Amino acid sequence: MSSFHRAERRKSVAERSPSVSYAPDTIPQLAGLEKPQEHNLHIGECDVLVMGTGLVESVVAAALSWQGVDVLHIDNKTCYGDSNSTLTIEQVKSWCQEVNSGRIQHFEDAQVYVTGDIYHPQSKFKSKDYGIDLTPKIMFAQSDLLSLLVKSRVYKYLEFQSLSNFHIFENDSFSTKFANASSKEEIFTDQSLSLLTKRYLMKFLKFVLEDNNDEDKRKTLADNAKVTIYDFLSQKFNLETSQINELIYSIGLCIKPTTKTPEAIARIRRFLVSFNVYGNFPVLVSKYGGPGEISQGFCRSAAVAGTTYKLNTALTDYDPQLKLAKFSDKSSIKINEKLIVAPTQIPKFLQSSYNEITESLKKVNISRLVVIVKKDCKEWMADQECSAMVVFPPESLNSQNKTSIQALIQNGGTGVCPPGQSIWYLTSFEQDSIKAKQDLQCAFEKMESSILRESSDLDDVLDENLSVNKSGTSLVVNSVKLGKSLQNFVPKETLEIICKFGFTQKTYVLNDLSNVINPTDENNVSLRKTKDCEDIIFTNMPSSEISYDGIVKECKTIYQAITGSDDDFFDVDFEDDDEFNPAGFHQQPTTSSSNLKTSDNDMAIASSDDEDNAHPFGADEMEL
């Protein structure tokens, strides 16, 4: 496959318009410089056509544009975000129809229930007061995508809030022992733990935080490459099930008990090193929506660098000899280099190529249940925060769930719904989609009774605690209430539901992200060769990962497939334009492009056997 090398491209945006000497004395007559508004695309050619405005595609469009590639970015839908969209309730309804009529590939079994409330003319809230993510995500404070957001300046379009509370459900009650600590040192100083357990926990903490190049750590991880994290923690560190569960499923956000030690350690480390990067919390969420909002930010960045945008437009034909693309608006454009095609945007004539590429790959199901409730669920959130995580470890539900259920809760303070309401995003990794639905429903019911109980005896609990603790942070209140068992609780009221929405998504990205972190032309859709047309690069459907891990690596893989190298991926050096920043505050924190290089420098465990690439979180350090 030929690459679109540096020398063949026009100069990067920075080279074309150096940020210093830009001071026209007179404003030129602009009439005629901008093209008149058209309804069909009147550009003769472009270098790269990107189809689908999902997160990966948007980052790639921006990365290419800033380095001088002429990009046309289209989407067959009328809104931005594709599989990562943040949708209004109305949009969710029509999305479900599209899915069920088979028009959006890789999604199926979409169901939506909306109470009549929002349609009432007198209703205070309308469909557009809601922003529902198709792929809800949280961002670790120390992560490659966050570094990229800062470096690219895209963070300026966004607002981020902190998320501190990670609740874990066990023995029919919710607990938050470690994970709502305010620093990593505090995590393991829970007073209910025995001195001995504390010592083991501290030993484990030290091990996790040990430099990944440390010989002993490398050796320990390599020796335990095939050992499950559960066995590792119980045998090496003598920890008990409840501590192990919290470490694996809440802090590590692992999804199954068979998670191997290196991957789990990397996941736990990711949580710990994220403390105190931007404050005493490990995780951030973007306001008004997750990946959908961030996609829009990168699209805007791409547009600023010259990308042309057109939504509601599909590719209808492509002639590989003439490199001519035809679109649903009847226009045709010459594509000089490559076409990047999201799996939801595949035109009919490419379907067989895509089927061939994906034939031998393992398909992964992700099932989601999204519920909008009339409660702000403050009880689950840390003081001043509007989001929380609830995790149900395997086997913790009556449905005997085999994999964990992860739930992200966001209330009106995050801008995704009106005040006094919240959106619950529950995700199951169960491959049997009927079983997944049962698990999700079961988890939802537990959350429902929990929040009803907590808000029903809220006054009592508050009085009790606030009288003791005048400065009473709600953290104190939380841990008391959440410790109660749900076993004998009979709710006096029911939870008012505004919208309930569920679906199953398919992806070829494995749950451990191994085929994204170490992509080959065997395991990754984007690197598989199409027989008929070598100009086509397919992207992946979103992974099951609740964090943004893997996104930047996916983008670089595609970027590299086009340009031959990812050396100049977002090689931009923006001058700081904010004159109000005091001295010393004014450069972005993690600048040099070498910081963005992650997985190439194989830091952690040198796996003894080469075929064993299945532990990306251990095999490569995710953090920057």
Added chain:
Amino acid sequence: MSFPNPPKAIKLVLLGEAAVGKSSLVLRFVSNDFQENKEPTIGAAFLTQKCTIGDKTIKYEIWDTAGQERFASLAPMYYRNAQAALVVYDITKPASFLKARHWVKELHEQASKDIIIALVGNKYDLVEDSNDELRKVSVEEGKKLAEEEDLLFFETSAKTSFNVNEVFIGIGSKIPDNSPVTETRPENGARIDLSSQPAQKSNSSCC
């Protein structure tokens, strides 16, 4: 970080048909004050310009469409939390005035209810020297639309800078003093400042 009088940041969005002079209006407004200082940075998320009105200082964060409006593909992000908007048309192009009506409607649907909108008829220089045959949209038409929709109204020339500053001063003086910009209200969740230096990684060098 505390400053004696931190200027109030106002998000202002530009709307209007292509080639009516949206960018040049902003360039005129921003570069007049920036000339001997620093130029607007390429790749800046948005252009910023301070504007002093009486005893208050406003810092405009001006979002250009970056061409995303060409095929009517502005993202919801563009309108979100915008406190002011310029809807620009070309007084020599009637179609652009029709389009301005469309954008005003779009703003009413997409933007916050209390957004301050200025309707701006640009390219006044083309009709200045009693050269009236080029004018295709009368002052009265502009005024009428502005009154109907409760908009500020200006005719400007980005080329000669006629009335340009007045647009921004006019908007600024309508911005209420107590508008909650990015205040961190407890019930609203604290905003994290990503532009500040993150704490140095405690890279676990516990030897």
